[in-house]
Amino acid sequence: MSSSVHLLTGATSGIGLELAARLLADPACRLVVGARRPEAAVALRALVGPDRLEILPLDLASLASTSAFALSVERHLAGEKLASFAGNAGLQITGPRRLTADGYEETFQANFLGHAVLIERLLPHLAPAAPVVLTASGTHDPADRGARLFGFRGGLFVGADRVARGELDPAASPKQQGMDRYATSKLCAILQVHALARRAATDGPRFIAFDPGLMPGTGLARERSILERWAWSTVLPVLARPMPGASTAPRSATAYAKILTGRVFPRGTGLHVNFTLAETPSSRDSRREDWQDELFRFAERVALER
Ligand SMILES: NC(=O)c1ccc[n+]([C@@H]2O[C@H](COP(=O)([O-])OP(=O)(O)OC[C@H]3O[C@@H](n4cnc5c(N)ncnc54)[C@H](OP(=O)(O)O)[C@@H]3O)[C@@H](O)[C@H]2O)c1
Structure with a gap:
């Protein structure tokens, strides 16, 4: 039986853990996972034996850790090619x-820059036409009504240098600035998907941004107030159900797995896809080629410096 190896970040909880379970349901699949604390990835380890799961240390908020992880992955692969790459890890501050x-x-480094550096480093280790997917979010789009309801107002791309320092709108409240930084990190992910797709060879990897929808109950609210965390994990999963942009981690993970295994969009690149597996337009800002190029050059410079 021929087997395939997929690389995931953010697979210790939420949609990433569900995604790992779905991929591992295929006995021919093996996973390499980057995790901040591999020893604490108890639920992930419970899915399968070590012959099919390698958990390597990765803190995306550290370039030293990101570089060390890329090296460990290269060693682990020993010439084998990755069938897919899922940059799913993310946090909200x-x-x-x-x-x-x-x-x-x-937020910028963990959600966007770390993944961009990893992709740059691991490109030679991706199989032809391998899907490279970054987890996006409707919060990037100022026109997303669901995200606006929760106080997001879209990504604010104010130049790569300022975005990288998190200096977006100093006049806003600290909480709003945090939400703006999260939305902007997701805008950056989509800009990068477009930039990479425009530069890719025709037989090279394919680049896709995946919007998993609103999935209350995951660990994403861990830095919010006690009350907000309580609502996120108890009330919202019920209240959000009828909302058009709402999903659940299991449902969105099923869609995600289909993209990573090439069962859907087997040739698509430069796409923005949501949890219903519909190709949807990302925001107008995310399609600005000048911003895509500026951000791409920024991330490329950081990757080359390591
Ligand atoms: N939940 C939603 O409604 C929603 C909506 C749209 C998009 N998303 C996106 O979906 C993705 C998964 O989020 P989730 O909702 O499933 O939340 P989650 O349960 O908190 O999962 C986040 C994952 O990212 C990892 N992570 C965070 N910071 C990291 C770092 N510096 N280095 C390495 N790994 C790191 C976490 O690992 P640890 O175990 O180390 O904490 C965890 O595995 C994120 O990109 C998020 O932005 C979520």
């Missing part, structure tokens, strides 16, 4: 701005 040891705003 609603408190004051946090800078990483590398000098970047943490």
Whole structure:
């Protein structure tokens, strides 16, 4: 039986854990996962034996850790090609701005820059036409009514350098600035998907942004207030059900797995796809080629410096 190896980030909880379970349901599938604390990935380890799951340390908010992870993956693959790459890890900070040891705003680095560096490093190890998927979010789009309901107002691309420092709208409240940084990190992910797709060879990897919809109950609200965390995990999963943009982690993971295994969009690249597996337009801003190019050059420079 020929087997395939897929790489995931953010597979210790939420949609990523569900996604790992769906991929591993195929006995021919093996996973390489990057996790901040591999020893704490108990639920992930419970899915399958170590012969089909390699968990390697990865903190996307550290360029040293990201580089070390890329090296470990290269060693682990030993010449084998990756069948897919899912940049799914993400966090939301609603408190004051946090800078990483590398000098970047943490949401930007963990959600976007770390993944961009990893993709750059691992491109030679991807199989032809392998899907490279970044987890996006409707919050990137100022026209997304569901996201607006929760106080998001879309990504604010104010130039790569300012975005990287998290200096978006200093006049807004600290909480709003945190939400803006999250939405902007997702806008950056989509800009990068478009930039990479425009540069890819015709027989090279394919680049897709996946919007999983609103999935209340995951770990994403972990930095919010006690009350917000309580609502996120108890009330919202019920209240959100009839909302058009709402999904669940299991449902969205099923769609995600179909993209990663090429069962849908087997040749598509530069796509923005939602959890119903519909190709949907991303925001007008995300289609600006000048911003795509500026961000691509920024991430490429950071990757080359490592
Ligand atoms: N939930 C929603 O409504 C929603 C909507 C749209 C998009 N999304 C996106 O979906 C993705 C998954 O989120 P989720 O809702 O499933 O939340 P989650 O349960 O909190 O999962 C987030 C994952 O990212 C990992 N992670 C966070 N920071 C990291 C870092 N610095 N380095 C490495 N891994 C890191 C976490 O690992 P640890 O175990 O180390 O914490 C965890 O595995 C995120 O990209 C999120 O932005 C979620």
